[in-house]
Amino acid sequence: xxxxxxxxxxxxxxxxxxxxxxxxxxxxxxxxxxxxxxxxxxxxxxxxxxxxxxxxxxxxxxxxxxxxxxxxxxxxxxxxxxxxxxxxxxxxx
Amino acid sequence: xxxxxxxxxxxxxxxxxxxxxxxxxxxxxxxxxxxxxxxxxxxxxxxxxxxxxxxxxxxxxxxxxxxxxxxxxxxxxxxxxxxxxxxxxxxxx
Amino acid sequence: xxxxxxxxxxxxxxxxxxxxxxxxxxxxxxxxxxxxxxxxxxxxxxxxxxxxxxxxxxxxxxxxxxxxxxxxxxxxxxxxxxxxxxxxxxxxx
Amino acid sequence: xxxxxxxxxxxxxxxxxxxxxxxxxxxxxxxxxxxxxxxxxxxxxxxxxxxxxxxxxxxxxxxxxxxxxxxxxxxxxxxxxxxxxxxxxxxxx
Amino acid sequence: xxxxxxxxxxxxxxxxxxxxxxxxxxxxxxxxxxxxxxxxxxxxxxxxxxxxxxxxxxxxxxxxxxxxxxxxxxxxxxxxxxxxxxxxxxxxx
Numbered sequence: 001x002x003x004x005x006x007x008x009x010x011x012x013x014x015x016x017x018x019x020x021x022x023x024x025x026x027x028x029x030x031x032x033x034x035x036x037x038x039x040x041x042x043x044x045x046x047x048x049x050x051x052x053x054x055x056x057x058x059x060x061x062x063x064x065x066x067x068x069x070x071x072x073x074x075x076x077x078x079x080x081x082x083x084x085x086x087x088x089x090x091x092x093x
Numbered sequence: 094x095x096x097x098x099x100x101x102x103x104x105x106x107x108x109x110x111x112x113x114x115x116x117x118x119x120x121x122x123x124x125x126x127x128x129x130x131x132x133x134x135x136x137x138x139x140x141x142x143x144x145x146x147x148x149x150x151x152x153x154x155x156x157x158x159x160x161x162x163x164x165x166x167x168x169x170x171x172x173x174x175x176x177x178x179x180x181x182x183x184x185x186x
Numbered sequence: 187x188x189x190x191x192x193x194x195x196x197x198x199x200x201x202x203x204x205x206x207x208x209x210x211x212x213x214x215x216x217x218x219x220x221x222x223x224x225x226x227x228x229x230x231x232x233x234x235x236x237x238x239x240x241x242x243x244x245x246x247x248x249x250x251x252x253x254x255x256x257x258x259x260x261x262x263x264x265x266x267x268x269x270x271x272x273x274x275x276x277x278x279x
Numbered sequence: 280x281x282x283x284x285x286x287x288x289x290x291x292x293x294x295x296x297x298x299x300x301x302x303x304x305x306x307x308x309x310x311x312x313x314x315x316x317x318x319x320x321x322x323x324x325x326x327x328x329x330x331x332x333x334x335x336x337x338x339x340x341x342x343x344x345x346x347x348x349x350x351x352x353x354x355x356x357x358x359x360x361x362x363x364x365x366x367x368x369x370x371x372x
Numbered sequence: 373x374x375x376x377x378x379x380x381x382x383x384x385x386x387x388x389x390x391x392x393x394x395x396x397x398x399x400x401x402x403x404x405x406x407x408x409x410x411x412x413x414x415x416x417x418x419x420x421x422x423x424x425x426x427x428x429x430x431x432x433x434x435x436x437x438x439x440x441x442x443x444x445x446x447x448x449x450x451x452x453x454x455x456x457x458x459x460x461x462x463x464x465x
Binding site: 196197198202204212227228229230231232234251254255262263264265 | 373374375402403404405406409412423424425433435436437438439440441442443454456457458459460463
């Protein structure tokens with residue numbers, strides 16, 4: 001799973017009907033420097049269905065691909081990423 | 094899902110017969126700078142089936158992989174990306 | 187789908203028996219500069235099953251992942267990329 | 280499969296219920312220089328379900344995508360990466 | 373499929389039981405410069421199940437994702453990459 005930081009919500013009024021009811025958050029991919037184990041926020045962003053009630057600023061686990069569907073109530077929703085966990089403190093320490 | 098900007102349509106006369114009837118748009122991947130939260134348009138482009146009636150200049154949600162098929166009427170169409178939502182204003186603000 | 191340029195054929199005599207009969211082409215990923223909308227050929231290459239009769243120099247749509255199989259006669263062929271369309275003139279203009 | 284180095288555990292109290300019981304490790308993608316065959320640790324990190332009892336510092340094989348599920352007891356767990364083997368000594372030598 | 377060069381074997385004694393019997397090789401992703409069509413070996417490496425009897429130094433076709441499973445005797449093996457062909461001479465010429 002990607003390690004990401006939640007940076008906001010995505011609002012989409014005009015969308016595929018199968019997306020109705022999904023909470024979509026905007027996440028930023030996070031890396032960890034090899035030299036000093038420091039968290040680095042990349043410029044790379046994705047949108048993911050929230051299945052855990054995450055909030056802006058949380059570090060989260062994001063599952064991508066077909067398996068993201070297993071986190072959703074309806075597995076044939078057309079999303080390819082889902083937030084599946086909020087990481088407790090300690091990343092990079 | 095990728096966050097992309099629609100930059101045009103893709104016209105393909107000679108194509109796989111299972112693609113007939115699909116509207117294919119050209120999209121550019123968008124990132125958001127970590128420092129200033131500024132939208133940056135990359136050089137990376139993809140083609141995606143449009144399922145929401147998007148137009149050039151729209152910021153959109155693009156689902157990739159097998160799950161893109163759930164957005165289409167015929168799930169076994171040989172496309173691996175689908176536009177599933179138009180993002181309302183506010184990205185990066 | 188990736189936008190690629192066909193750069194040749196791939197010849198493989200010693201191969202998995204399930205690949206027999208597939209026409210495999212070598213393709214180069216293409217990007218489009220954000221500033222001037224100019225086509226840029228990358229160094230990144232892939233091999234893909236040809237399902238449309240493409241030729242060297244064509245710009246093509248390449249579907250990757252499981253869904254590439256829907257373009258093939260035998261969906262359980264062990265390829266992960268298929269050329270599904272030849273792009274008509276106009277890309278980047 | 281990716282070649283990764285295990286760098287720690289991921290603790291997530293608030294998570295999707297289908298993740299309960301999975302041991303999640305933090306891994307760093309490893310590359311091997313073309314010139315000198317030297318192992319290089321990247322800044323790119325992922326979280327993966329551990330199916331082999333790996334420990335921090337181990338070089339491991341990480342399967343991604345749907346097939347990662349085959350390594351788990353419950354194949355419809357919403358994870359997209361699984362550690363499937365610990366590499367014996369000799370990588371890059 | 374990726375175009376890769378085989379650089380060795382991967383030995384893993386402690387592994388997921390479903391990997392038993394698979395021959396795993398280490399491969400390096402290869403690119404082809406756009407300007408001179410010269411083969412360039414990257415630092416990016418992967419591990420893949422060998423289904424064709426490849427050897428170190430061979431240029432090979434590597435299928436990734438779920439479809440890699442179609443090349444294996446047991447399609448629900450937890451690997452996400454398989455060598456499916458050895459490329460005959462001529463790449464980049």
